[in-house]
Amino acid sequence: MAPPASNSIHRSGSRPQLDLSKAAIQGNSEERDPTILLPNQSDDISHLALDIGGSLIKLVYFSRHEDRSSDDKRKKTVKERLGISNGNRRSYPILGGRLHFVKFETSKLNECLDFISSKQLHRGGIDSHRWNSEAPANENAVIKATGGGAFKFADIFKERLGVSIDKEDEMDCLVAGANFLLKAIRHEAFTHMEGHKEFVQIDPNDLFPYLLVNIGSGVSMIKVDGEGKFQRVSGTNVGGGTYWGLGRLLTKCKSFDELLELSQRGDNRTIDMLVGDIYGGMDYSKIGLSASTIASSFGKAISDKKELEDYRPEDISLSLLRMISYNIGQISYLNALRFGLKRIFFGGFFIRGHAYTMDTISFAVQFWSQGEAQAMFLRHEGFLGALGAFMSNEKHGLDDLMVHQLVERFPMGAPYTGGKIHGPPLGDLNEKISWMEKFVLKGTEITAPVPMAPHGTTGLGGFEVPSSKGCTLRSDASALNVGVLHLVPTLEVFPLLADPKMYEPNTIDLSDHSELEYWFTVLSEHLPDLVDKAVASEGGTDDAKRRGDAFARAFSAHLARLMEEPAAYGKLGLANLLELREECLREFQFHDAYRSIKQRENEASLAVLPDLLMELDRMDEEARLLTLIEGVLAANIFDWGSRACVDLYHKGTIIEIYRMSRDKMQRPWRVDDFDLFKERMLGSKGKKPRPHKRALLFVDNSGADVILGMLPLARELLRRGTEVVLVANSLPALNDVTAMELPDIVAEAAKHCDILRRAAEAGGLLVDAMNNTLDGSKENSSSVPLMVVENGCGSPCIDLRQVSSELAAAAKDADLIILEGMGRALHTNFNARFKCDALKI
Numbered sequence: 001m002a003p004p005a006s007n008s009i010h011r012s013g014s015r016p017q018l019d020l021s022k023a024a025i026q027g028n029s030e031e032r033d034p035t036i037l038l039p040n041q042s043d044d045i046s047h048l049a050l051d052i053g054g055s056l057i058k059l060v061y062f063s064r065h066e067d068r069s070s071d072d073k074r075k076k077t078v079k080e081r082l083g084i085s086n087g088n089r090r091s092y093p094i095l096g097g098r099l100h101f102v103k104f105e106t107s108k109l110n111e112c113l114d115f116i117s118s119k120q121l122h123r124g125g126i127d128s129h130r131w132n133s134e135a136p137a138n139e140n141a142v143i144k145a146t147g148g149g150a151f152k153f154a155d156i157f158k159e160r161l162g163v164s165i166d167k168e169d170e171m172d173c174l175v176a177g178a179n180f181l182l183k184a185i186r187h188e189a190f191t192h193m194e195g196h197k198e199f200v201q202i203d204p205n206d207l208f209p210y211l212l213v214n215i216g217s218g219v220s221m222i223k224v225d226g227e228g229k230f231q232r233v234s235g236t237n238v239g240g241g242t243y244w245g246l247g248r249l250l251t252k253c254k255s256f257d258e259l260l261e262l263s264q265r266g267d268n269r270t271i272d273m274l275v276g277d278i279y280g281g282m283d284y285s286k287i288g289l290s291a292s293t294i295a296s297s298f299g300k301a302i303s304d305k306k307e308l309e310d311y312r313p314e315d316i317s318l319s320l321l322r323m324i325s326y327n328i329g330q331i332s333y334l335n336a337l338r339f340g341l342k343r344i345f346f347g348g349f350f351i352r353g354h355a356y357t358m359d360t361i362s363f364a365v366q367f368w369s370q371g372e373a374q375a376m377f378l379r380h381e382g383f384l385g386a387l388g389a390f391m392s393n394e395k396h397g398l399d400d401l402m403v404h405q406l407v408e409r410f411p412m413g414a415p416y417t418g419g420k421i422h423g424p425p426l427g428d429l430n431e432k433i434s435w436m437e438k439f440v441l442k443g444t445e446i447t448a449p450v451p452m453a454p455h456g457t458t459g460l461g462g463f464e465v466p467s468s469k470g471c472t473l474r475s476d477a478s479a480l481n482v483g484v485l486h487l488v489p490t491l492e493v494f495p496l497l498a499d500p501k502m503y504e505p506n507t508i509d510l511s512d513h514s515e516l517e518y519w520f521t522v523l524s525e526h527l528p529d530l531v532d533k534a535v536a537s538e539g540g541t542d543d544a545k546r547r548g549d550a551f552a553r554a555f556s557a558h559l560a561r562l563m564e565e566p567a568a569y570g571k572l573g574l575a576n577l578l579e580l581r582e583e584c585l586r587e588f589q590f591h592d593a594y595r596s597i598k599q600r601e602n603e604a605s606l607a608v609l610p611d612l613l614m615e616l617d618r619m620d621e622e623a624r625l626l627t628l629i630e631g632v633l634a635a636n637i638f639d640w641g642s643r644a645c646v647d648l649y650h651k652g653t654i655i656e657i658y659r660m661s662r663d664k665m666q667r668p669w670r671v672d673d674f675d676l677f678k679e680r681m682l683g684s685k686g687k688k689p690r691p692h693k694r695a696l697l698f699v700d701n702s703g704a705d706v707i708l709g710m711l712p713l714a715r716e717l718l719r720r721g722t723e724v725v726l727v728a729n730s731l732p733a734l735n736d737v738t739a740m741e742l743p744d745i746v747a748e749a750a751k752h753c754d755i756l757r758r759a760a761e762a763g764g765l766l767v768d769a770m771n772n773t774l775d776g777s778k779e780n781s782s783s784v785p786l787m788v789v790e791n792g793c794g795s796p797c798i799d800l801r802q803v804s805s806e807l808a809a810a811a812k813d814a815d816l817i818i819l820e821g822m823g824r825a826l827h828t829n830f831n832a833r834f835k836c837d838a839l840k841i
């Protein structure tokens with residue numbers, strides 16, 4: 001199931017390889033992602049790189065995935081069945097890990113050194129902070145670094161950390177970083193016009209050529225033609241350093257961010273000379289200039305008899321910002337024109353996710369090119385150089401990764417500590433919770449939004465004053481747009497998607513503010529109950545309560561942030577929002593909030609299963625098929641994510657509610673293709689159709705849903721000679737059943753049903769769960785197999801662009817897909833098209 005080569009990122013032929021000789025698994029080889037010891041691998045695998053610029057130090061570092069030990073023996077059997085060899089895992093889990101992005105002010109180099117030291121990032125070697133924390137620093141440890149500071153501060157790094165700096169060319173790094181981001185991160189680039197941010201889908205095969213404008217202290221303009229193929233075609237000395245330097249002299253601001261924040265409340269018309277000032281308040285429409293167009297930046301300062309003190313610092317800051325941003329936009333456009341380039345990507349920490357800066361640059365490009373060229377910005381704007389320096393060490397194989405192997409997550413620790421660090425980094429969960437608790441006092445700060453008010457243009461090349469909401473720009477705005485990048489080499493694109501390029505998992509458009517508001521309310525209202533469940537799942541201890549509070553605070557902060565700026569974490573879909581909640585629970589070590597509810601409902605449902613199966617067996621084929629589908633719909637009502645459903649649970653026992661719901665089903669349903677399905681299954685006019693070879697059943701909730709709904713449907717398919725693969729979550733999400741839990745459930749169900757028993761046996765599911773009652777050898781079985789695979793995610797929804805390699809392998813021979821539940825079949829995938837038959841229930 002190799003992903004299409006077209007998406008692949010160039011791999012250098014001379015790429016050094018890891019020395020795998022004498023590699024040994026540490027601990028239990030049955031573990032999910034066992035740690036691999038590489039005794040012969042030298043300790044120089046860089047997992048830290050720096051870009052030390054004039055004003056900021058940008059740091060990119062890699063940490064290995066934590067061990068997620070499990071005794072999931074199901075995987076071994078399923079792998080054999082589906083023909084997944086271990087070779088398929090390639091270098092995983094060596095490569096699997098996380099990329100973190102952090103920045104410091106260059107003037108606070110000591111803080112950066114403390115951070116590196118406390119996280120032991122300088123010791124070199126994979127996973128050094130776990131194996132090696134007591135070991136002395138490697139004498140020959142080397143850190144990749146770029147930027148002027150790599151030369152300037154090399155001695156300090158040697159002195160303080162005992163490491164040498166391996167200097168990488170700055171332009172090489174910028175280009176490598178930009179290429180990587182544009183190819184590997186789905187929603188990296190966006191346009192920003194008049195306060196409106198829109199993500200641009202870049203086709204990795206149609207990326208070049210483009211103009212990269214990196215606005216640091218100075219500005220570089222680089223024409224990029226390919227991987228490692230570029231030319232610095234221009235630049236300007238009027239850049240971020242100019243804004244900060246002049247701004248500091250003129251306003252006495254203490255930091256760049258303070259200066260930027262001042263501009264929010266500024267009015268440049270008091271300093272800039274506008275066309276209207278020259279033309280008596282009129283537009284100069286003949287040449288397309290409106291009265292509000294700046295004719296001369298700071299032009300009013302010459303004719304007035306005012307001194308510096310007579311100008312408001314806010315106005316000075318805005319005037320400077322506009323002058324510099326326009327100038328950069330204009331020179332960029334001229335260079336794009338010079339080389340016939342249509343796309344200009346702007347990066348560098350001058351931008352800092354600042355809406356007005358981006359609008360001004362976009363406006364300049366749009367105005368001068370008359371809409372021919374497009375200004376785009378990058379979410380990781382400031383980290384291009386550091387990322388490129390990281391990539392220059394090819395040993396980690398990062399340049400090989402593809403879009404679907406990267407998952408960006410936004411843990412609380414990352415945006416806030418990563419954005420602005422004072423003091424040591426957060427070491428453990430306890431420190432993180434304490435840190436969260438501090439925000440009880442500073443609650444407004446954690447939710448304070450970045451002003452994104454739209455700015456109006458006059459339509460004639462003018463540009464109104466930014467309309468600030470009056471609140472302050474958070475100083476860590478840009479850092480909040482950058483999460484932690486999880487590298488998961490085992491993820492694959494689901495091979496049965498009809499058109500992966502056109503696939504959009506999200507059905508609902510959350511850029512519609514009323515939709516976002518609806519979901520914000522649903523999630524906020526559900527929060528107290530979820531916290532109760534989560535705390536109870538951890539024994540209701542004081543520690544669990546403290547974690548529960550921290551989780552609620554963290555998730556509320558995410559919600560507030562996203563309400564203010566829905567695109568803050570990239571393009572926002574409902575799937576991301578629901579997954580964010582689960583990730584946030586896991587961050588505070590709530591691994592399965594619904595554990596006891598799931599167990600209780602499983603037991604109750606298994607108790608009534610035999611009667612239900614008998615009832616179904618008494619029906620003729622046609623009635624049974626309809627009852628089975630109605631049964632899936634009825635059983636899916638046991639959904640702890642929906643208040644209306646939870647309210648229903650007080651109205652009777654599981655089987656009563658199931659029967660009541662099933663009896664209420666009145667066809668035609670709102671979307672009703674049952675007749676088509678029936679014809680495909682049973683045939684028409686006496687013609688018996690060929691059964692499907694293999695069905696993938698994407699199951700949803702525990703309890704009644706899977707046991708009374710999906711298992712009877714699976715049994716029907718098995719009876720017809722169709723292999724069945726139950727596809728379940730890799731990690732818990734609400735009351736969803738996981739792939740780990742399914743074998744035991746199936747084993748219990750199989751005690752009451754020969755069809756399930758034989759199929760589970762044939763699929764290797766009963767080897768562990770029932771080894772007392774059955775011999776478990778597949779050779780003894782004459783049945784088609786029932787198998788279980790994990791889907792690769794831990795969310796109520798599923799994005800089929802990123803699924804487990806197990807599922808991708810199972811899909812190879814599948815010709816029927818059944819997606820069940822609101823999350824998987826409605827909120828996501830409702831519009832998904834597949835290469836084979838598909839049923840969405």
Ligand SMILES: CC(C)(COP(=O)(O)O)[C@@H](O)C(=O)NCCC(=O)O
Nearest residue numbers: 639641642643700796821822823824
């Ligand atoms: C979170 C869920 C998607 C889970 O549903 P499922 O996939 O289990 O059917 C669903 O519970 C949901 O959409 N809940 C909130 C919507 C509502 O209460 O209307």
Ligand SMILES: [Mn+2]
Nearest residue numbers: 700701736796
């Ligand atoms: Mn569910």
